[in-house]
């Protein structure tokens with residue numbers, strides 16, 4: 001008989017999941033995904049269930065990695081929230097199954113996984129696509145993703161300057177006070193992004209917040225918000241001037257307002273660059289449009305479960 005499922009909640013996920021383990025595994029998985037080899041990865045475009053009464057969606061994100069024996073799904077709910085709302089904008093649970101028997105092996109808190117794996121993939125995009133001499137990092141937004149992006153970007157790279165912008169200067173100042181390193185608060189998006197080498201957009205806005213005319217030629221933009229077909233974070237000028245990379249072509253064509261509404265052509269998936277099928281055009285302005293994929297949750301879920309098992313068997 002199968003063992004009953006274990007529950008691995010937030011504190012344990014935080015303890016077990018480290019960027020130094022996660023980043024190389026995600027890079028490898030993005031490469032596998034882009035081969036479209038179904039023995040490596042089966043990951044259908046996620047299902048979105050509208051929660052109209054609550055101004056949100058539940059996204060269902062199943063993934064099967066046959067060779068790695070990983071069967072996983074995430075349920076993630078995302079909501080439009082009023083400013084000052086104490087309810088979460090994103091709430092996620094990850095379920096890991098045994099692919100042979102179909103039983104649930106573990107149920108995990110998905111918020112930390114979502115925050116860390118999204119930031120890790122943005123960091124991979126930057127490693128591949130930013131100017132190697134990049135000095136200035138800007139983060140637009142000061143929520144959960146802003147913090148995880150700050151953490152992994154400062155762990156992986158040595159920027160000389162980090163700038164942060166939020167619609168509320170008080171929130172930006174309080175966010176910066178919670179960080180360890182030196183960070184400047186900018187009073188406008190334009191001030192924050194002028195001259196920046198890497199720009200991370202992690203807002204809940206639905207209209208463009210980042211304009212191409214402010215972006216330095218050759219900059220790299222990791223665009224993480226605007227995950228619905230009618231939402232935008234970037235304007236048409238930026239989308240059209242940049243070389244556009246995505247996590248999944250099918251996902252971007254189904255869900256990214258920045259891609260769909262600007263009508264741009266996707267140049268490559270990150271996995272194509274990792275597999276050396278498409279070049280990393282570091283000297284051009286590049287946008288990595290991130291939407292998030294099931295495989296990015298499946299990889300940390302396996303990692304956390306394996307570490308959890310090793311820890312509990314050593315007790």
Ligand SMILES: NC(=O)C1=CN([C@@H]2O[C@H](COP(=O)(O)OP(=O)(O)OC[C@H]3O[C@@H](n4cnc5c(N)ncnc54)[C@H](O)[C@@H]3O)[C@@H](O)[C@H]2O)C=CC1
Nearest residue numbers: 089118141142143144145202203204205225226290291292
């Ligand atoms: N690409 C991916 O894999 C993922 C994307 N997301 C998306 O990333 C975004 C950020 O997520 P979280 O940090 O969890 O949310 P959060 O609620 O913690 O932070 C959102 C930030 O956006 C700001 N904001 C809200 N409305 C805005 C507007 N109209 N203009 C400018 N700023 C605005 C808020 O003040 C806050 O700083 C969301 O759009 C979310 O859907 C989240 C998880 C994964």
Ligand SMILES: O=C([O-])C1=[NH+]CCC1
Nearest residue numbers: 076078227291292293
């Ligand atoms: O991939 C993901 O987990 C999400 N993408 C948009 C909101 C949550």
